[in-house]
C-alpha cells in the first residue's frame with residue numbers, strides 16, 4: 001500500500017490521537033475542522049479532548065492549537081483573537097472547542113464575558129454530559145436522572161435530579177449573532193452549522209452532542225446510533241438561532257425516550273422497577289416539551 | 304532627554320506601558336491598581352494608544368487573555384492587586400510553564416481577611432513560586448524604568464517568562480513624583496517589537512500546552528529554573544542597557560546602600576527602602592555602622608549578590624511585609640536558606656513589618672537595628688520572627 | 700531528543716504514534732459488496748479509512764477497531780474479525 005496515498009493521515013485532525021474507541025468527540029472535532037478549513041487557530045480547555053490530543057511530542061492538530069487551563073478557554077480564545085486582529089491577521093479565525101464541564105460550569109463566567117464583549121470567536125462545546133476526563137462526574141450539562149460518579153444512583157436518589165442547563169438560551173440572551181445545536185450523528189448538518197457560524201463575526205456558539213461510549217456505557221460501535229436516538233426522542237433538540245430567534249430546527253419523527261435511554265448504562269436504573277418507569281415518564285414529558293417548544297415533529301407540521 | 308513632569312505614580316506606569324506599545328491590554332479593576340488601567344483605557348479611547356483593550360469579567364480572564372495573546376505572538380500587559388493577583392495565580396503558573404512573556408504590574412496590597420485596601424506585599428509574595436520574574440520598585444521613577452526593562456527581560460529568547468513589576472499601592476501609585484520620561488525614539492531603540500521564536504502560523508501549525516508525564520515533566524521544570532539562573536545574569540545587562548539611555552543606574556538585582564563596613568544590614572524591598580535609606584543616613588550620622596540592601600529582583604533570588612554584600616556584617620535584619628503563616632517572612636526564609644552553612648556569615652533575623660500599612664519610619668528602623676543586635680548577642684538565635692510595631696495586648 | 704521551550708510541539712506529529720496496537724477487532728472491507736458510499740470514512744473517529752481510486756481501505760496503523768464503520772455501513776460490507784495477537 002502506497003503510504004503517500006494515505007491522505008487520511010494529512011487531515012487537519014490527524015489520526016494517532018488517544019481518544020477511546022468510538023469516541024463521538026474525536027469524530028466531531030474531525031468534522032469541525034473539515035468545515036473550518038485550515039485558516040483557524042483552535043483553543044481547547046482541559047478535558048478529554050485536550051488529554052487525548054496533546055501528549056507531549058504527538059499532536060494530531062494541523063492547525064495552531066493552544067491548551068492553557070480548564071476554566072479559561074473563552075478568555076484565551078479572546079486573547080488570541082485580539083492578538084491576531086492587532087497584527088492585521090484577522091483572516092485567521094479563532095475557534096474554541098471545550099467540554100461541557102469547562103463550558104457550562106467552571107468556565108461559565110469567562111464564556112459569559114466573551115459573549116458580552118462579542119469577541120470574534122466561535123465557541124464550540126463538545127457536550128458529553130459529564131466530566132469524562134476525570135471519570136464521569138456530574139456537570140451542569142448532565143441530563144436529568146443520569147447516573148454519574150458524583151451523583152450516583154443510590155437507595156435515596158435516582159442520579160441527577162436537576163435539569164440540564166439550557167446554555168444555548170443563556171448564550172443567545174447575550175445577543176449572540178449565531179447559536180446552534182448539532183449532533184455528531186448528523187455530520188453534514190454539523191459541518192453546515194460550523195460553516196454558517198463562520199459567516200458571522202463576533203462571538204458565536206455551537207453545542208454538539210457527542211455520545212461517549214466509555215462513560216455513557218454502550219458499545220463503541222453504537223456512538224452514532226445513540227446520537228440519532230437522542231435526537232429522535234426530542235431530548236437532544238437540534239436548532240439554529242440567529243440574534244435570539246430560532247431560525248431552523250431539525251425535524252424528527254419522534255420515538256419514545258425509552259428507546260434512547262435503554263441502551264445506556266447511565267440510565268439502566270430507570271428500567272429496574274416501577275419507580276423507574278415514573279421517571280421515564282417524566283423524561284418523556286421533557287422530550288415532549290422540547291418537541292412542542294421547538295416544533296420538532298415532522299408529523300405535526302410545526303415551525 | 305525626554306520630558307520631565309510631576310505625575311501620579313499610576314500615570315508614570317501607564318506612560319511606560321504606552322511607550323512599550325503593547326498590542327493587547329486586558330484588565331479588571333481593583334484598588335489601588337485602578338488609576339493605571341483607567342489611564343491606559345483613556346489613552347486607547349483617545350487614540351493615543353493602539354492596543355486592543357479587553358475589559359474582561361475577572362482577573363482570571365485578564366491574565367488568560369494575555370496568555371492567549373502572548374501565545375499568538377503579541378506583546379501584552381495587565382495590572383492587578385491583592386485579591387485580583389491571587390485570582391490570577393493558576394494562570395501565572397501555566398503561563399510561565401508555557402513560556403509566555405507578558406508584563407504585569409503587581410500593585411501591592413494586603414490580602415483578605417479581614418478585607419482591607421492597605422498596603423503590604425503579601426499578594427505578590429504569594430506568587431513567588433509561579434515562575435514569574437518579580438521586580439520591586441522603590442519609587443515611581445524606578446517603577447517607570449522597570450516597566451521599560453520588564454518587556455525586554457520577559458521577551459529575551461533565553462528567558463521567555465512573565466515579568467511582574469511590583470510597586471506599593473497608594474504610596475507609589477497615588478502619590479505625585481517628578482518623573483523623567485524617556486523619548487519614544489529611545490524606547491523604540493531600546494525595545495524592538497516582540498518576535499517570538501514560535502510563531503503562530505497556519506502554514507506551520509504548532510501545539511501549545513501539551514500534556515506531559517513523568518518522563519519529561521521534571522526536565523521542563525528544570526528548564527524553567529535554568530532560565531531563572533540565566534535571568535540573574537541578563538536582568539542587570541538589560542537594566543544597564545536602559546541606564547545608558549536614561550542615565551539612571553540603580554544597580555542590578557540589588558542595591559547595596561552603605562553596606563561596606565556595616566555591622567547591621569537591613570534588607571527590604573519596595574517603597575520602604577526609601578525610608579530606610581533616610582534612617583541609615585541618620586544612624587550613620589550618629590556613628591552607627593548600619594547599611595541597607597534593597598532587593599530589586601526577588602525572583603530570581605539574587606542570593607550570591609546579597610551574600611557578597613552582607614558577608615562582613617554581624618547581623619542582617621530582614622523586613623518582611625508578608626508572613627508565611629506558621630513560619631516567618633518569605634524574604635527572611637530565602638535569605639536564611641541561602642546563607643545557611645556559609646562560613647562566617649552574619650546572623651539573619653526576620654522582622655514582620657509593615658503588614659496592612661503599619662507605619663515604618665526612621666525611629667522604627669532604629670528599633671529594628673537595636674533588636675537585631677540584641678538577637679545577635681543572645682546565646683541562640685530566635686526561632687520566631689519579630690513583629691514590628693505590634694500591639695500584642697489587644698490580641699486575645 | 701532535547702525538550703522544546705514551553706513544550707511546544709509540531710502539529711500533526713501524532714502520526715508517529717500508531718494506535719493500531721489498541722485493536723481487538725479488525726474491520727475487513729468486502730470490496731465486492733462495497734458501494735463506495737463513503738460512510739465508513741465519514742464516521743471514523745480515527746481518520747483511519749482512506750480511498751484510492753474509489754476503493755476503500757483501512758489504515759491499520761491507526762484503526763482502533765471501534766467498529767463504527769462496520770455498524771454504520773449501509774450494505775454490511777465491513778466485517779469485524781477478532782484480531783489474532
Ligand SMILES: Cc1ncc(C[n+]2csc(CCOP(=O)(O)OP(=O)(O)O)c2C)c(N)n1
Pocket residue numbers: 046047048049070071098099100101102103128129130131132133134139
Ligand atoms: C481548576 C481545575 N479543576 C479541576 C480540574 C480537573 N479536571 C480536568 S478535566 C475535568 C473535567 C472535564 O470535563 P468536561 O469539560 O466536560 O470535558 P470532558 O473531559 O468531559 O470532555 C476536570 C474536572 C482541572 N484540571 N482544573
Ligand code: SF4
Pocket residue numbers: 018019020021022023024025026048049052128132133211212213214215
Ligand atoms: S471518555 Fe468519552 S469523551 Fe472521553 S475520550 Fe473516551 S469516549 Fe471520548
Ligand SMILES: [Mg+2]
Pocket residue numbers: 099100101126127128129130131132
Ligand atoms: Mg464532558
